[in-house]
Amino acid sequence: MSELGARASGQGRIFQTSGDQHIEEHHHHYGAGAGGPLFGREAALSAGAGPAAPDSVRMPLVGRAPGVLRNREELRETLGAAVAGPGGEVHVVHGMGGCGKTALAYWLFNEAVREHGRVGFWVNASELMSLRAGMLAVAGDRGAGAGELAAAAAGRRAAADLVWHHLDHSTDPWLLVLDNADDPTVLESGAWLRSSGRGTVLVTTRHATSPLWRGPGVHRHPLGVLPLEEAAQVLCDLAPDAGDLASARKVAERLGRLPLALTLAGSHLSHQLLESWSMDEYDRKLGEESTVIVDRGAAGHGGSQSRQLVGRTWQLSLDALAGQGLPEATALLRLLSFLAADPVPLSVLVPVARGEVTVDGLEPALRPEQLEPSLRGLIDHSLAELVTVDGVRCVRAHGVLLDSVAGGVPEDRRASVADAAAALLETALPDEGSDTPATRSRLALLTPHVTRLLTVAADERTALLGVRTLRQVYESGDYAAALALAPTVVEAVRGVLGADHRLVLEAEHLQGTALFRMGRFADSEQLHRRVLQRRETLLGADDVDTLHSCAALSQSLDLLDRDEEAETWAGRALDGYRRTLGEDSTEALFIWCGLIEILPQLGKEREFAQEGPALVAACERALGPDHPTTVLARHDYAGGLFGFGRHTEAEPMARQVLADRIRLQGPDHPLTLSATSLTARITHALGRTDEAIRMMKELSEHRARVLGHEHPFAAHDRAWVATWQAGARG
Known part of the structure; x- marks a missing residue:
């Protein structure tokens, strides 16, 4: 040659x-x-049809704006100076789940946009598909054309290179927030984390020790729980009539001074209807049959020891909702706990309200007419929030809360919860073969929830759902996302059905085609050859899959x-x-x-x-x-x-x-x-x-x-x- x-x-x-x-x-x-x-x-996306990218990257992905931001003055001064300066820096705020990293990022976002005239971008970095979609939307905002975006989404052009080219040549200074980057390998895959003289990058993560945070121009900032006085003041901010500062101190200390737990407690105290507990009464109630939760995201990701939190906070709110005639709120939160901490489109829940999908296997049963009141109850008590992504109204709950609730679902109820979640996702996924910007956007929203369901409750039904989702992500043209999703699906399906099941071989075949699309021809050839040999043995030489x-x-x-x-x-x-x-x-x-x-x-x-x-x-x-x-x-x-x-x-x-x-x-x-x-x-x-x-x-x-x-x-x-x-x- x-x-x-x-x-x-x-x-x-x-x-x-x-x-x-x-x-x-x-x-x-x-x-x-x-x-x-x-x-x-x-082979690729149709012309002019860009990737599934949210149009909301100019807005923080926060439903209810945080109230007064207590403490954090020194860190706020440092970050404020960064967005006031020329740019070129990366700031990483790390700490355990629920410690207020997103609230701090929200404050900085508004500070940059309103006080310093920067363009603000907010991207969910919790997993690769949402990160790629958000970052490509940033590129589109900065002037990338439809053809460029389609090429990047389909793997024909390095997506991160395209994004950072347009960020580097932005006519406006900017702030880019990469929120919930709890798995740094998501950023590492494709070299998404970079610096630019045209802007400032803020990363929020539970992971404190990633090598990504050690590069030139990267500054790390640990974020812990609040000091006692500020933690008590948060409770008084949220529930001023429930008690004095001294009582608030006792509750705050029992809750470990964690902002998430304080928010849940304050919301409960401020939304009581049938009972009006004081903070002292709430403190006593917390002491009864309290449950210890280990923050799974904190161990090794923001501290040397696992943080232990009192887990009765959310249960007390659910008890209060049950007392108000909404025991179904517990069933709804359990259902959500088998989904990801990413936004869940409200349309996913509509079949329940219409009676088209039954979830009577939950305890208590989630009756159709009680879905909306239960959802409103969760939102009122800060157990969930409403957010809008790509013009789609969604509900979202905090990851620490979801982990806690999912871990508390009784063993004899887990299969029922998983079946209900799978039924809703099966109904919500686009029809196979449909490929429009709207269906790609919906697929991007739903994929994290399928992945979460596979990890918390893998069975034959969820395995089938996982392979279907992998196939549809591949068909959408987002080959990099399909390649990232494939190992999770293959491992989960293999664990449920065994290595030689037809569905496992289909998942591996999809992984091989994704490797091919991403230019890894030798890896693709080796994987396809292994799958071919197993299909010949198990299915025969003339089987269509073979x-x-x-x-x-x-x-x-x-x-x-x-x-x-x-x-x-x-x-x-x-x-x-x-x-x-x-x-x-x-x-x-x-x-x-x-x-x-x-x-x-x-x-x-x-x-x-x-x-x-x-x-x-x-x-x-x-x-x-x-x-x-x-x-x-x-x-x-x-x-x-x-x-x-x-x-x-x-x-x-x-x-x-x-x-x-x-x-x-x-x-x-x-x-x-x-x-x-x-x-x-x-x-x-x-x-x-x-x-x-x-x-x-x-x-x-x-x-x-x-x-x-x-x-x-x-x-x-x-x-x-x-x-x-x-x-x-x-």
């Missing part, structure tokens, strides 16, 4: 022939997966330049699909396209001359002229004609493909750019050098905008232009 050659990632590869002085580019347009309902779908593995293995081998082996597996998949699904099945026609693309690489002109026209005719007859696979067939056939030097025959078909790509997928779609490249190279081969140079120049600029200036495709576009210009000069 010459110095102009380079391996491309994602959609194809590039290499240079020897002797001809023109570069041949072969793009591999595989569907969104090589198996099941994924097979035959287009054939999907053959097709996926062929794709990986093709991108590894092992063309003969790739042809063998593609041929086996094609023969099998024709036998089992029919010659005109989408699967058979799609893998036939892949086989047609391999033939020119092997120099098999006779076979190509027979198979190419037959493929195009079959696709047009069975699928119609505008079906993605039909367009792909014409694209691959035109590319093969060009590869064999049949330029006059290739040109009209290539121009038709280019027009179809623009009409059906838009000018920014990677396959449209590929068709433009093919047309330009055919134009040059026909001797119309000036026209070809103009087309390729425009393409190189276009690709640089969408994929980045350093992307191999953009670099090769520039190389073609330089070669052609040198040739024109003699």
Whole structure:
């Protein structure tokens, strides 16, 4: 391979022939997966359809604004000076769950926006999917185009590079809050945490010791519980009529001076209807049958010892709600505790209110007519809050509270709670096969809850739900998120069903296709080969899933330049699909396209001359002229004609493909750019050098905008232009 050659990632590869002085580019347009309902779908997001990104990154993801921020004066002074200065720093506030990190970030956000004229961005960094969606929304706010965002979401362009390019070139100074970064590996994957002279970054986390916090320009700030006087004052702020400062001190000390516990207690005292406890009475009640909770997020994540908290605080609030005729509030909070601390769309709960999903397995039963009053009760007592994400109203509870409640669900009730949660998520997930900005946004909101359910209550039903969600995340085009989600799903499903269950193999197959999409072709080939061997043994050689593995293995081998082996597996998949699904099945026609693309690489002109026209005719007859696979067939056939030097025959078909790509997928779609490249190279081969140079120049600029200036495709576009210009000069 010459110095102009380079391996491309994602959609194809590039290499240079020897002797001809023109570069041949072969793009591999595989569907969104090589198996099941994924097979035959287009490779990437449709043009203009960006990733599932919230439009609320300009607003803090906080439902009820914190009241007076007690204590923290020294840290507030430090952070305030940071947002007043020129920028370039990263500040990490770490401490145990519930100690007020988000409240402090909320204060700083408002300080930066209102007092210092900075643009504020708030991103939920609790897991990769929400982080990527939020950060890409930040890039969009700073001027990234739809094509750039789609390329980043689909893994064709480094997403973090795109985001930080636009942050670095922001015309406005900014503050970026990365909230709830309790798993630093989420930030580390993709190098999301960086600094910029145009702004200041604030990270909130329970994790105190990550190597990420030790880089240049990174400042760590521990945040602990409140001093006693300030903790007591918080109670007096929330419930001024419940007692004096001396009584508040006793309650605050019993609650460990943790802001979350103080907020729950103050909300309870201020919302009593049937009883009016004083703080002294509340203190006595806390002492009765008190429960000790270990803050799971604190051990090793913000302190050297596990913090022990009194856990009767939330139970007293639930007891009070039961006394007000709302015992169902307990059932609702238990249901929420099996979901994540991320926002839960209210639409998830609507089927309960309509009686379409029954949750009578809970104790007490959650009756449809009591859902809304119970939800209002939880919100009134600060056990939950309302937030809006991407225009969607959601309910959210604190992670420490959810862990505590979930841990307290009796063993004989856990299966009922898990079934109810799974039923709601099954109903709320978008229909499989639907792919719009709205459905991608909904999927991004629901995925963390599926992951949480798998970790707290893995069973056969939740395993099926996990694989479905993984498949839909992959189909949405967010391949990086699918790759991050896959190990959790594979491990959970394997633990429930055993290593050789069909569902486990499907999850591993999805993991392999995600590896392929992210350019990790060797890893993908190894995983697909292992899955293929197990599917052959367990399911048989002609099972459709086995054939999907053959097709996926062929794709990986093709991108590894092992063309003969790739042809063998593609041929086996094609023969099998024709036998089992029919010659005109989408699967058979799609893998036939892949086989047609391999033939020119092997120099098999006779076979190509027979198979190419037959493929195009079959696709047009069975699928119609505008079906993605039909367009792909014409694209691959035109590319093969060009590869064999049949330029006059290739040109009209290539121009038709280019027009179809623009009409059906838009000018920014990677396959449209590929068709433009093919047309330009055919134009040059026909001797119309000036026209070809103009087309390729425009393409190189276009690709640089969408994929980045350093992307191999953009670099090769520039190389073609330089070669052609040198040739024109003699």
